[in-house]
Amino acid sequence: GENVEQHPSTLSVQEGDSAVIKCTYSDSASNYFPWYKQELGKRPQLIIDIRSNVGEKKDQRIAVTLNKTAKHFSLHITETQPEDSAVYFCAALNSGGSNYKLTFGKGTLLTVNP
């Protein structure tokens, strides 16, 4: 089955700096890669996603890049703000499977220091 590795597990940046979180996946048939932001005690929120026919997607201060050959994808947050502090999860999905399940990485705790 699919395995998703996420790094780093914790990341601390100064306000205004950029943050990058990286994930690798094992199933070359995976074709959908979302990123979720989870604040303490809250539900995971879908913040951006990318499909395997696209190499990069951007939405204001966040962007995701995908390298299918290397089987890795990354989340980029620019001009970080304290409200970006949260746990970020990457995930992968193989729509050719029987259950459309998301396989998640173990998360990155991002702290943005004012």
Add this chain to the structure above:
Amino acid sequence: GAGVSQSPSNKVTEKGKDVELRCDPISGHTALYWYRQSLGQGLEFLIYFQGNSAPDKSGLPSDRFSAERTGGSVSTLTIQRTQQEDSAVYLCASSLGPQTYEQYFGPGTRLTVT
């Protein structure tokens, strides 16, 4: 519109008791998913429903876990003879249909087994 809702938000139960967790998906979403999030861990897939059918139940951790969905809407996850290792946050998600991929999460039920 209203998002995914779950009840109860918190449940404390004694070891050996049965519990039922409820999920109300976003109206019109035909696909529904259950995940489990243990302390400090990522999200673990449990089961997926398309309509009232669950094509793959292999994610359920043991035969003490079962789930059903009726009327293509509300789903219940039942854990029989609860054990301490069942303590976790149980998250439900829904999507418009499996092929739309984007999954939106509910707030979760925090289950504590004492």
